[in-house]
Amino acid sequence: MVGSRTLTAAAGLLVSLLVTAALWWYFDTLLVFLFLPFVPILFRGLGEDGPTVVQECPHCGFQATSEAYDYCPRDGSRLESAER
Known part of the structure; x- marks a missing residue:
């Protein structure tokens, strides 16, 4: 039996791979792989003080x-x- 956390992680990984593939296809460059890991850093701290x-x-x-x-x-x- 698979837990809900595992399903959430798998869904997030699948969506992430699909978005990455779409950006790679749209921009036709592998440089998108260099930028994507930094996207969460850009949105850190938005919305709440902690x-x-x-x-x-x-x-x-x-x-x-x-x-x-x-x-x-x-x-x-x-x-x-x-x-x-």
């Missing part, structure tokens, strides 16, 4: 951005609400 820290470990400084954590995965301490 994750909001919800809870923090008082001992090691681990910061959780989701309320799904109750305990620190590093040392097992109970997380405290971050005051920021």
Whole structure:
């Protein structure tokens, strides 16, 4: 049985290969392969300032951005609400 994460990764890879092949065919050059890896860097940081820290470990400084954590995965301490 294949998980949803695997299917999502496979679909993303397939779409990426199709877009790359289309750009290669349209521009008729392999230079598109040099540019495509940098596309995610161009769009990094658009739309939000960063994750909001919800809870923090008082001992090691681990910061959780989701309320799904109750305990620190590093040392097992109970997380405290971050005051920021």
